[in-house]
Amino acid sequence: MKELARSLRKNQTDAERVMWQQLRNWLLLGCKFRRQQVIGQFIVDFVCLEPKLVIEIDGGQHADQQQYDQSRxxxxxxxxxxxxxxxNHEVLQDTPAVMEAIHLTMLELKEAVKA
Structure with a gap:
């Protein structure tokens, strides 16, 4: 699994590349994100281990595998x-809106941890 994750990091889609530029280097609320990270039996696109947020960037093939994505x-x-x-098109065409959604979710998760 680790080799596959490493290969996926080297062969990112355009949308994943754009997203990584936004998430890397602790840029979002000082949180560390990892890309193509193994969690259990899956490799997730992006994860912030604290506060436990997974971000998936889906291409057209995901329209045909909704059941798999739901179970995952x-x-x-x-x-x-x-x-x-x-x-993918959301990330590429409206990056600020995607980042705002992620930012709001991060704030919500951080508040839940404090409570």
């Missing part, structure tokens, strides 16, 4: 992760 999201939620999914 359910598995991650059982581990305590919040899962956000965005389509």
């Amino acid at each position: 999201s359910h598995y991650l939620q059982q581990l305590g992760y919040r899962v956000l999914r965005f389509w």
